[in-house]
Amino acid sequence: MTESQPPSGGTPSSPQRSAQRPSAVLPVEVAELAVSIGLVPDAGAGRVEVTGISLDSRTVQPGDLYLALPGERVHGASFAAAAIAAGAAAVVTDEEGAQLLAAVPPVPVLVVENPRSVAGGLAQRIYRHSPVELFGLTGTNGKTTTSYLIRSLLAALGRGSGLIGTIETLAGDTAVPATLTTPEATDVHALIALMAEKSLDAVVMEVSSHALAFGRVDGLVFDVAGFTNLTQDHLDLHGTMEAYAATKSRLFSKAHSRTAVVTVDDAWGRWIADAAEVPVLTLQTEPAEAGPADWRVESAVPQGLGWQIELRADAAQGEDRSFRFRTSLPGRFNIANAALAVLMVFASGVPAEQLQRALDEQDPLSIDVPGRMQLIGREPVAVVDFAHNPDALQRAMDAVRPNRPGRLITVFGATGQRDQGKRPIMGALAARGSDVVIVTDDDPHDEDASQIREQVLAGALEAVATDAPDTLLETVAPRAAAIERAVAMAGRADTILIAGRGHEHWQEVRGVNLALDDRQELREALLRHGFTPEPVPGIES
Template sequence: MKDIHHVEQPPSGQAPAPLRGIATMRPTHVNPVTLKRVAAIAGARGLAASVEQTVRGVTSDSRSVVPGDLYIALPGAHVHGHQFGAAAATAGAVAILTDDAGAQALAKHVDLPVLSCPDPRGVAGEIAALVYGTAANTGLGGVELFAVTGTNGKTTTTYFLNSLLRALGNSTGLIGTIEILAGDEPIPSKLTTPESTDVHALLAVMAERGLDAASMEVSSHALAFGRVDGVVFDVAGFTNLTQDHLDLHGDMEAYFATKAELFTPAHSRAAVVTIDDLWGREMAAKATIPVSTLLTAEKGAMGSPGATPEFSGADWKVRGTRRQGIGSAFELHGRGMVLRVQTGLPGGFNVSNAALALAMVADALLDNTPTLDDAQVAARLQDALDRDDPFTVDVPGRMQLVGTAPVAVVDFAHNPDALERALDAVRSPVEGSRVIVVFGATGERDQSKRPIMGAIAALHADVVLVTDDDPHDEDPAAIRAGVLAGALEARERNGLSTVIEESTSRAKAIGRAVELAGAADTILVAGRGHEIFQEVRGVNISLDDRVELRAALAHHGFPVTNAGTIRS
């Protein structure tokens, strides 16, 4: 699911149906807050400012309203939340917070106190933190919070964090693209980062359940739309920055500036920043919180660009990377320790993801556990790494192995850098083997990356099958045309023999890839990863790349894994 800012929309103009999932996760015990106090925080206008009515919950989704809630009606990309005010009132909302336009519309339709402020989204996080008791100065009952941002690698790094923290004996939570976990309870995720009201409710649940730590993906959308407002993370991590989401941010400088907001005292106490490229170095330099730097690029190691001498003084460094099966083994050097690490996931980028997760946890232990000296921290980490192999955890739809001969992999790569890295990672050393890639581009997103991705596919694969990703409301043929133009131009310019085909059906394109493959080849199905629905003109069509790939492999008599049946 490629994150996009939106507001709920009912089918065919009807009122929205009740939601199950994220928004139903509320703490059992909440200290009621008066509307007067809410109005004071929001700087809100309206009669409700003098009402002593209390609020016991907060949500910006009318489908998740329960009695006692404040419903925050937000303006969205397509509709305004005030349209669902009556539904929220029927569900038991005690008041509504919105902007002036929403307040004027609601005055005619609902018999509830309505508070009006210029920027309801901008105050939603602070209000939710107050209601759920998760404000930074109140603590979270001992829950240590880790955040990961960057263009690529967020999901895998948070899974690595979660796995390592568990190996160290912690009870953990996870908030991310694929799912949300509060202990062992999984909940499917709607966005890379939920709305701020849901984030604070989730954190309150985690504190109430006595969890030790939680890891969260923080996208640029989350920062731009205030979804982590009021949350202060103990350690934030930065993976990388490459072209993506320019439909929202406009250019790379604005994209960087949005990401950089995480590395300020308003959102984090400390950070680990990967400095393999110029964006990472700039992030480390501009952060206004304590930063440890991480260098994972080794000269000549797995195709990396190499470390430049001026950055050899990084706090953490990856050394001795070598291929181990389909994964890698390496050492992480830093802060007086040398840790031996392995990951079963392929690609140099997963070395970087594992190193970042390990450095973040190591920093947290070194800086926040006064009862352990440095040698004890190193011993504890090495024991967890050796005993539990935490970086060989299964990450749904992230370099996920579906078949073995041919090697068949499903990955979420949906931008140029991720696609190039994924293609290079799956390239077999067996002479004569080919890489066959199935991919497309997402509709209603940055159109400039489509020909770039097409060119990358033509340059790094032997067979390119261009098909649909999630077209949304855009013409699928126009999207494919943009991708194909880049692929065909790159093939001609470089005198390549790359086979390039177009398919209007993603399932048929996956079948075609298997039909063309030999046992020594590699198939990469890229772009959708863990997603189980394809959105076409507002309709969600059942489509799981892993299931389709597994079925096609079995049909042709090739061996398969159980990845096509994994819980999503």
């Protein structure tokens, strides 16, 4: 890791705020912050005040508290001089960092055993954002779609909201430039303070297992936390499914939520619900499941590409309560996403009658979500989806399986330097679920792309040899050529699924970001081959 020295400018009394921070922050004394993390204030701290916090010297603003964290290769304290030159008023670090600070211009230094563990709490005390309602979503699949559905439903209720998600960060309708897919705790608190400053009523946030594992939501208590599902993914970080589930369950502790809605369509959901430390509404959306649940999807009738849904409370609750609504999103998994969105808004305290009226009058769950089952063409049906793990790929194929005489052509790859165990699994699933499989590249990162393709193809070949003999397999790279190949072989009755990258605009290959948007490539290929793509939806960024 290397950092470049940021430009200096401004003074602690007139800080130049970034687009990710509120415009005004009341100063906090370093001595007060020291006490908050269990330290006795050093006399040298005097009345030094801070008005922001950063753990990257390149983003330090005048008046910041700089968190100098140990890194994989370089300690953050090595960049403390640059941070102080940029206006940092004080530093938090560990014993190793304190040694490195000996030759740095003198500012107050707070020394703790694990500075990352105090980042969220310090950020919360510095930004002290006024109350906004917080919705947090975790799970393997469905977080992004459900977050968009919640925001749309809140808008139908006349409530402005912000979004902190994997696709984009929004303060109302205004995009906020993001430096990380999952912001650090320091940035999360700044963003929420920014949204509170803009008088938004709520913030909806996707909470990944990485965010929970690395303390990126420390200091936040979500008013309503939601759980979608748990399937194989991120085992390169967690090792086992049990450890993965345990990390997810942290969101449902008293430290991170006040109430929760948990989808219990599998054993992992029931485990999450049982382990929760806060009141939970359980949601069952799969008709095959027979276990108890507070709410269940009573019916889901296909309507166009989407569904007409009835969600009903369990009679044991002593009241006959239900919600009826529709969504335009295809796939049974979007029944679960829509139902979870409705219940999370209901759990936030919205009266049932008001919620049903918004569902009836404004149809807020019929929206487009960038790169999530996004329809690019109708003849042939052409869909781009973010499915990048076995369960999501299977669900995506099931959702778009042609209901007319036509073939399913699936194009996908696997991400480099991630859970390698899922590669042959996904290859086998694709071969069993598709008529044509084109294996290509996803984001290889620093791994050999051809090796990744071979591992995916190995699983596909095994499936073809055992139980999918009629499936046609091809390997085509680069990815744009694979999309072109899929469209070239498609007829109007066929369906094309481009899976894995969804909304992403860049493909990383050995440290180089190459411009690549599956949606754009698919649209252009459809046009070249005489097909008519759908108009570009306004929600795309």
